[in-house]
Amino acid sequence: MSETRLTEKTAGIRDVAARAGVSQTTVSHVLNATPHTRVSEDTAARVRAAAEELGYRPNRLARGLRTQASEMIGLLTEEIATTPHAGRIILGAQEEASRHNLTLAIINSELNPDPEVPSGQVQAFLDRQVDGIIYATVYHDEIVAPENLAARPAVLIGARDRAGTIPAVLPDERGGARAVVEMLVGRGHRRIAFAASAEDVPATRGRLRGYLEAMAEAGLPTEGLVVEGSSDARGGYAATNTLLDAAPTALFCYNDRMAMGAYRAAGDRGLVVPDDLSVVGFDDQAPIPESLFPPLTTVALPHYEMGAWAVDALYAIVNDSAERTASLPPALLPCPLVERESVAAPRA
Template sequence: MPDEDGVVPKVGIRDVARAAGVSVTTVSHVLNETPHTRTSEATRDRVRSVARDLGYTPNRLARGLRTRASDMIGLLTEEIATTPHAGRIILGAQEEASRHNLTLAIINSHLDAGADARRADARALIERQVDGIIYATVFHHEVSVPRELRAVPAVLIGALDRQGVVPAVLPDEASGAADLVALLVDAGHRRIAFADSSIEVPATQGRLVGYLRGLEQAGIPRDDRLITAGVSEAGGGYTTSLELLDRVDRPTAIFCYNDRMAMGAYRAAQELGLRIPDDVSIVGFDDQAPIAASVHPALTTVALPHYEMGAWAVATLTRLIQSSSTSWYRSTHPTLLPCPVVIRESVAQNNQ
């Protein structure tokens, strides 16, 4: 309880021990429920109630120093907090951490900060004695993992380790894209365009691959005239869709690389007097929170498993930490997490 200054005198384990008339050893055993330690029920009750009455709060710093486990996970993000939806990676990691009684310490590195800054950030986390580090990037390019990450168990989100030794998790963009195509095919579409992004990120590969796989699985021959590319913003989707929809044999559906491009496609369709989805179906990718649900008609798209990747990373890390094996890493195969199709209103049956 606060004294008249409002200062709360910190009560430590020895205060509890003294007040309960036992040793600190016993207090520690009781409060931590140390296995293989038999303490009389009476003593345990007394210790617990004294601890509560005194408002004892264990000092996890001291505990960590002694046990050599800080129970903290470091999350190193690369420009990710700026990205929409990235908050869900943090959220997934945080909630999984809470489930394991771990705390998440985060540091954000700027993309353009360079390798040195990133290494310094990793070091800062290691100085905190984090038990493991999650390194999350925006695009899943291959990264050379800062070598400080070798000092501690680590996992990657959205990136591949060039040395192929650090476990990684990625969205299964190809399957998501293929599923989306299947949805279109099921609705009777066969002339499905792919409005790709012209910028070179690995995600492009995945989505294009999935698009092609989807066609193949439906027995629809690839038609390169239906594959276009533009800036991965609304503007790019507009330009590219305008051209696509102005053809005599225009596609009955457009699969846009992302939701922003889909917004542009909406506008193109509108200007051409085509109704969505009756005259043309449009789908996107990303399930970007405010866009996909706010456009009219609401956009059918594919969601990225941000939350799940964050949770996966912490779960995997705790396993690595517990195994405490010298060789943390077995599999070099990245884990692919499903990208679920989110059905809204921008796809209609095709009757042509």
């Protein structure tokens, strides 16, 4: 009977401590994920179970008044919220924020051709007293942070800070491209073409560099096997038509959209994928890979993982368990190869 009455009122931290048989301090450390504390996993599990049984939720307002923290972080994006395959950055950030009992506020801005981060949008977050700010861009190698960004801990996704003071996380485009070539070489291919993007962005340079490095290490030629085009199906179609004159057995496309055009160009030549031509894309941009016939082997960008990494890093900085000034290179997260049915060994 007493347990029923307890769950009908608002359970407090004292109730959770009594149920779990631990101190109120231990409950606070576990439920707030306080850094630099030593609580055994068994004890932590017991505390979380007690909190769940009692329906306890931390008093975020009271905690904020004590710590002068809003428990809110800001995510400033460049058209990422409206980009289907990059929206997983937001999902990763949101789920990691929830794990840390944080609220994620999002401002989605237009694609910024200038490397300087808009100070007005940063100020909008500062006016809301966020504890930290994440800036996600898909366009620049480096960004120039406004002075007001230094007012809060910050983390970058997809770009470096020109001054080298803001931690950043990037996809390992170069490593992903190398993995494609190494896989194709392992399948027996020796004439591997690359339908490259003509757009001068970090992904273009990283993927081309990875391709060229892996081809050189395998002792394979690249002359006449690299053609640039627009990074869409039309560009892939045009680039593939040119590349097929060089008789490749495999074609690596800058992205999945170019691979769509490659399938069409191969079909127009009477070639069958993958029997006559193996094709590989990049991005794993749903729904393209699974919609092609045969389904496209491609490389996935770690959007979800980058969003989660950024929140986790920002949380550590805000809670003084990490250095605020970044002296290390940006973190590179792997771009995993997703094998489907568009690759086969070359015909003898």
